[in-house]
Amino acid sequence: MQKIHWFCNATRVRRLRAHxxxxxxxxxVLAIFSAVLGTIFSSLSxxxxxxxxxxxxxxxxxxxxxxxxLMTSELRAVGFPPETFYDAAYLQKPSTHKNLxxxxxxxxxxxxxxxxxxxxxxxxxxxxxxxxxxxxAPYSLNRFGGAxxxxxxxxxxxxxxxxxxxxxxxxxxxxxxxxxxxxxPDVATIEIQLTLRTKHLDPLSHIYRTxx
Numbered sequence: 001m002q003k004i005h006w007f008c009n010a011t012r013v014r015r016l017r018a019h020x021x022x023x024x025x026x027x028x029v030l031a032i033f034s035a036v037l038g039t040i041f042s043s044l045s046x047x048x049x050x051x052x053x054x055x056x057x058x059x060x061x062x063x064x065x066x067x068x069x070l071m072t073s074e075l076r077a078v079g080f081p082p083e084t085f086y087d088a089a090y091l092q093k094p095s096t097h098k099n100l101x102x103x104x105x106x107x108x109x110x111x112x113x114x115x116x117x118x119x120x121x122x123x124x125x126x127x128x129x130x131x132x133x134x135x136x137a138p139y140s141l142n143r144f145g146g147a148x149x150x151x152x153x154x155x156x157x158x159x160x161x162x163x164x165x166x167x168x169x170x171x172x173x174x175x176x177x178x179x180x181x182x183x184x185p186d187v188a189t190i191e192i193q194l195t196l197r198t199k200h201l202d203p204l205s206h207i208y209r210t211x212x
Contacts, residue, residue, distance in 0.1 A: 056199060067162050071130065099148040112131040140164045168193070171192060
């Protein structure tokens, strides 16, 4: 009876070993499982980054449209109202406000422009300056502006940051013949080339996207 009892226990032990896993097998399974999880999480991460980049592109495109609309609207008011709107004798009176006449373009450059004009139609001339700040991309696009004071002095205050992901900005100036010029009196048309870029790298190309 004792031998039979021992044989049964031995048989049971052998069956447990046959249906169990060795340490090596467990390590192999864990390694495969870890690799599968790594692939899944990597795919999820790439998907999240791609979604983030797409959202940034939409935001950049909207921001670009808003900035260009603002700049275009204000530049159309350059030099308005001119001196010819007023009687010369009236303007020569000491009591006449010095902010009634816009002097148009004040300074032009490839990445900066300064001008005067009644941009909001309130019969008071405004001073506006657009310029970049920063030593390398991404730059910040800033706008400083406000109504010129009655004595003709420039407005105070701080500049407004319009965008902080600027890849490039360039102003180009043309005369009535369509030729480029940097001579203030000859400028008839202004072209704005503004490029914004995403904050994060594209997960596939590893570059910053610059939506058109």
